[in-house]
Amino acid sequence: MRVITWLKLGLKDLRAAKGVSLLHGLLVVLLSYAVLATTLLRWELVIIAISCFVFVGPFLATGLYAVSRALERREKPSLSDAIKAWQHASHCLFRFGLLLVFIGCWWVGLSAFLFYFFIDVSIADPMDFLRYVITQQEQLFALWTILGGLYAAVTFAITVVTMPLLADRDVNSWVALQTSIRAVSENPVTMVVWAMVIMALTAISLGTGMLGFLILYPLMGHASWHAYRELVDSSELPTYSA
Secondary structure, X not given: OHHHHHHHHHHHHHHHOHHHXXXXXXXXXXXXXXXXXXXXXXXXXXXXXXXXXXXXXXXXXXXXXXXXXXXXXXXXXXXXXXXXXXXXXXXXXXXXXXXXXXXXXXXXXXXXHHHHHHOOOOOOOHXXXXXXXXXXXXXXXXXXXXXXXXXXXXXXXXXXXXXXXXXXXXXXXXXXXXXXXXXXXXXXXXXXXXXXXXXXXXXXXXXXXXXXXXXXXXXXXXHHHHHHHHHOOOOOOOEOOO
16 A cells, blocks of 8 residues: 555655654654643643644654655755755745644634534633533534544645645745645545544554654654655656755
């Protein structure tokens, strides 16, 4: 299966560049703890915390794409490759990052609107929300779950190829977004499986108290690079010179 091949290639890259790859994972673990602490201490800042995570997460992944690209070229990857990729990402991903932040804020805002105006339950902190999720039996929650699934599907479709393409080629966000959507539409079954794998690895990371991100985040990043290389023919697109 193609997804298994991507994961195997991603694991190979992770082993070949352990230091740089694990640094990315460590940064995401620390960022996850920062988001969690902010949410627990100041529930009203959840939108800002999630927005930062949504923006920084894809930004950091560009370093992993640079590492995989260097290994693909039979070069020895280093931290400087990741830093150069981050510098490039600071301008080529800015607009797209803002789009992700907007989508994230929209979803959190819609959720807050639904829960505030249509649910007769006091939700003052994350524990109140968790208790409601576990005990509720209302139709509104089913609607919220469906909308969440649609939100996740759309976000996945516009990002799965966009991020590595922007890091690899000198194209604008609109071209990268169209390319990502086309790749998903042309490979629906494979991409659904890939999305489920990403969700499962993310769930495992959350279930281990965020520590799973140390290894699984770079694994997903490297595997995403190989997914992009297989799904997109970028030979005719202008190359980004690192």
